[in-house]
Amino acid sequence: MASISGICSSSPTLNHHNHSTPKRRRTPLLPSFPKPLPPRSLAREAPTQLSAITKPLHTNLESDPRALWLRYVDWLYQHKELGLYLDVSRVGFSDDFIRQMEPRFEAALRAMEELENGAIANPDERRMVGHYWLRDSTRSPTSFLKSQIDNTLDAICTFANDVVTGKIKPPSSPEGRFTQILSVGIGGSALGPQFVAEALAPDNPPLKIRFIDNTDPAGIDHQIAQLGPELASTLVIVISKSGGTPETRNGLLEVQKAFREAGLNFPKQGVAITQENSLLDNTARIEGWLARFPMFDWVGGRTSEMSAVGLLPAALQSIDIKEMLAGAALMDEANRNTVIRNNPAALLALCWYWATDGVGSKDMVILPYKDSLLLFSRYLQQLVMESLGKEFDLDGNRVNQGISVYGNKGSTDQHAYIQQLREGVHNFFVTFIEVLRDRPPGHDWELEPGVTCGDYLFGMLQGTRSALYANNRESITVTVQEVTPRSVGALIALYERAVGIYASLVNINAYHQPGVEAGKKAAGEVLALQKRVLAVLNEASCKEPVEPLTLEEVADRCHAPEDIEMIYKIIAHMAANDRALIAEGNCGSPRSIKVFLGECNVDELYA
Numbered sequence: 001m002a003s004i005s006g007i008c009s010s011s012p013t014l015n016h017h018n019h020s021t022p023k024r025r026r027t028p029l030l031p032s033f034p035k036p037l038p039p040r041s042l043a044r045e046a047p048t049q050l051s052a053i054t055k056p057l058h059t060n061l062e063s064d065p066r067a068l069w070l071r072y073v074d075w076l077y078q079h080k081e082l083g084l085y086l087d088v089s090r091v092g093f094s095d096d097f098i099r100q101m102e103p104r105f106e107a108a109l110r111a112m113e114e115l116e117n118g119a120i121a122n123p124d125e126r127r128m129v130g131h132y133w134l135r136d137s138t139r140s141p142t143s144f145l146k147s148q149i150d151n152t153l154d155a156i157c158t159f160a161n162d163v164v165t166g167k168i169k170p171p172s173s174p175e176g177r178f179t180q181i182l183s184v185g186i187g188g189s190a191l192g193p194q195f196v197a198e199a200l201a202p203d204n205p206p207l208k209i210r211f212i213d214n215t216d217p218a219g220i221d222h223q224i225a226q227l228g229p230e231l232a233s234t235l236v237i238v239i240s241k242s243g244g245t246p247e248t249r250n251g252l253l254e255v256q257k258a259f260r261e262a263g264l265n266f267p268k269q270g271v272a273i274t275q276e277n278s279l280l281d282n283t284a285r286i287e288g289w290l291a292r293f294p295m296f297d298w299v300g301g302r303t304s305e306m307s308a309v310g311l312l313p314a315a316l317q318s319i320d321i322k323e324m325l326a327g328a329a330l331m332d333e334a335n336r337n338t339v340i341r342n343n344p345a346a347l348l349a350l351c352w353y354w355a356t357d358g359v360g361s362k363d364m365v366i367l368p369y370k371d372s373l374l375l376f377s378r379y380l381q382q383l384v385m386e387s388l389g390k391e392f393d394l395d396g397n398r399v400n401q402g403i404s405v406y407g408n409k410g411s412t413d414q415h416a417y418i419q420q421l422r423e424g425v426h427n428f429f430v431t432f433i434e435v436l437r438d439r440p441p442g443h444d445w446e447l448e449p450g451v452t453c454g455d456y457l458f459g460m461l462q463g464t465r466s467a468l469y470a471n472n473r474e475s476i477t478v479t480v481q482e483v484t485p486r487s488v489g490a491l492i493a494l495y496e497r498a499v500g501i502y503a504s505l506v507n508i509n510a511y512h513q514p515g516v517e518a519g520k521k522a523a524g525e526v527l528a529l530q531k532r533v534l535a536v537l538n539e540a541s542c543k544e545p546v547e548p549l550t551l552e553e554v555a556d557r558c559h560a561p562e563d564i565e566m567i568y569k570i571i572a573h574m575a576a577n578d579r580a581l582i583a584e585g586n587c588g589s590p591r592s593i594k595v596f597l598g599e600c601n602v603d604e605l606y607a
């Protein structure tokens with residue numbers, strides 16, 4: 001047989017996929033490209049259902065230093081107990097704009113109040129939205145929900161304490177106690193714990209945390225390899241609200257395989273965080289895992305950091321979770337204020353509306369000047385974009401809402417993309433996150449007369465803020481004293497509420513994610529098609545002599561000629577992983593290839 005060339009690889013392999021009955025498909029898996037849209041006008045139209053708000057097309061930002069200082073002082077929001085400030089002076093909204101927005105804010109704040117009182121705030125899924133109750137259970141609408149929250153928090157504290165003190169031990173570790181956490185989860189079941197670990201974990205936590213948040217086999221292998229012999233003292237926390245997310249299931253199966261190969265007893269080291277009676281919950285119960293913690297129907301994944309999802313991993317790293325909850329509760333209280341300028345979340349939402357024309361016309365760039373807040377922008381990306389990125393509003397009008405979020409950290413980004421922010425396309429507004437305390441007390445020193453390392457960081461932030469403003473680029477600054485469990489809890493609560501208020505302002509449901517399903521469904525169809533391709537190839541490879549097939553022949557025999565491009569991609573992927581052989585041609589010229597399987601699977605043939 002001819003050898004392989006191009007991007008395909010050569011070694012034969014066995015395949016064990018089930019045979020499924022081929023069905024004729026109507027919709028191709030790779031849709032043809034839609035016609036290009038006409039260029040978007042600079043000022044997009046406001047959503048049809050809401051009365052238009054007048055805003056000058058080009059904002060004339062205040063340039064007189066004295067007037068700017070007065071604007072700064074006038075609008076500065078301070079939360080004394082949290083030591084948190086919000087400066088919106090470098091966003092150019094006018095008094096007239098605020099007057100026009102006031103009725104919408106009144107409605108939005110009323111909607112938030114109803115949500116907190118237990119209204120069905122997620123109408124599509126007929127669900128309450130209760131993440132605010134997690135940090136003040138007395139606000140839950142029923143005593144049953146209150147006891148669920150309180151009992152879960154108690155259970156988390158007791159379990160974490162028992163693990164950290166070694167009362168709960170891994171069965172076969174020479175260390176005699178758990179030393180590592182391997183967290184398996186994706187999206188809202190990973191981003192909060194990742195952000196909080198990066199922000200708050202001490203340098204030497206009692207348990208170090210690692211994450212599997214993808215179905216990338218090489219990434220999973222890397223995490224397991226890094227654990228090495230410490231797998232024996234690893235607590236595996238599998239997190240999934242639905243309990244059926246494929247990536248998380250795959251991560252679990254891979255980890256369980258590693259445990260088997262190391263001769264370890266997985267259930268004695270496994271913890272599940274999921275909704276009661278989900279697939280994951282049932283598996284954990286039947287297999288007798290070490291512990292199970294609930295996720296609640298009324299807490300969405302992207303707002304679950306203050307549930308067991310975020311609190312258990314944090315507590316195991318000795319992060320003070322009660323302080324996180326206290327910070328969030330204080331912020332929630334402030335965000336119930338009905339006067340816009342005294343309500344930090346409302347102020348943020350106001351700035352977002354102004355900066356993006358209420359239609360997402362500008363991106364939100366998040367720039368924390370603190371390494372430990374590196375993952376804040378990634379965390380906010382899901383919170384903001386999955387909540388606000390919606391095709392339809394609550395009245396069924398097509399609005400294609402959303403605000404794009406990206407960012408990394410300063411001053412690092414000043415040596416990368418800030419060039420474009422200062423001088424390039426004007427399609428963003430910035431949020432600086434400033435941390436006043438540079439280092440723990442007693443560690444500072446002057447690396448040149450009168451100047452510390454932290455002074456440079458401060459100077460970089462202030463310099464960038466001024467330079468951007470001088471070029472008409474708007475910015476918000478959120479300032480905290482220190483990165484502590486309390487301030488991180490407050491930051492999370494601030495953005496959760498700002499998203500909720502903004503969603504009301506633009507009349508969308510912030511608490512569902514219908515768009516995510518389309519990709520998941522399409523992925524399922526690709527895998528189903530792959531099984532059919534394998535069955536067809538297996539049949540041809542079992543012939544004497546073996547019958548290599550062209551792509552057209554595979555597509556015909558799969559009864560899926562319209563899916564030939566996807567079939568090509570499936571075959572190229574299998575060939576790159578030594579699971580199919582290219583007999584002729586190469587993957588660079590798809591029409592030339594003839595493909596077969598290295599071995600015939602007779603069982604599969606008669607399955």
Ligand SMILES: O=P(O)(O)OC[C@H]1O[C@H](O)[C@H](O)[C@@H](O)[C@@H]1O
Pocket residue numbers: 186187188189239240241242243244245248301302386513516
């Ligand atoms: O926690 P899970 O049910 O596994 O869900 C994990 C993630 O999956 C989905 O893709 C949703 O869009 C996310 O909102 C969710 O956080």
